Amino acid sequence: MNQHDDWPFADPKNVAVFTTASVLEDGNTITYVTHDADDGAWQFHGGNETDNLDDARLVALSTIYQLDPSIGSLADLPLGWHAWRASRDDDWIRTESSD
Numbered sequence: 001m002n003q004h005d006d007w008p009f010a011d012p013k014n015v016a017v018f019t020t021a022s023v024l025e026d027g028n029t030i031t032y033v034t035h036d037a038d039d040g041a042w043q044f045h046g047g048n049e050t051d052n053l054d055d056a057r058l059v060a061l062s063t064i065y066q067l068d069p070s071i072g073s074l075a076d077l078p079l080g081w082h083a084w085r086a087s088r089d090d091d092w093i094r095t096e097s098s099d
Contacts, residue, residue, distance in 0.1 A: 008073075011040075012061075013062035014062065016058050016059070016060065017042040017058070017061045018043040018056060019058075020056060020057060022048060023057075024059060025057075032044075032045040033071065034097065035078065035079055037097065044064050073092060080096060081095065081097060082095065
C-alpha cells in the first residue's frame with residue numbers, strides 16, 4: 001500500500017519544503033516544524049543543527065512525509081505557527097509564532 005493514498009496536506013505532494021542535511025542525509029528525527037506566515041513555506045528541522053546554509057536542503061513535501069509520516073498530524077498547522085517535540089515518541093506541541 002502506498003502511504004500517500006491518504007495524503008493529509010492541503011499542499012501538493014511536490015511542493016518544495018526546507019529541511020536540513022541532518023534530517024535528510026543523517027536520519028535525525030524531525031523535532032521542529034514551521035509553517036511560515038509570510039510565504040506559506042514549511043520547514044522541517046532536527047536536533048543538533050547549525051545555522052550553516054550549506055546544511056540547508058530543498059525537497060518535496062512527500063519526501064519528508066515518507067521519512068516521517070507522523071508529520072501528517074501537523075497538516076492543519078496554521079500559517080504562522082510552529083510545532084516541536086523532544087523525540088519521535090513525544091506528541092507535537094503547537095504554538096503561534098511570535099514574529
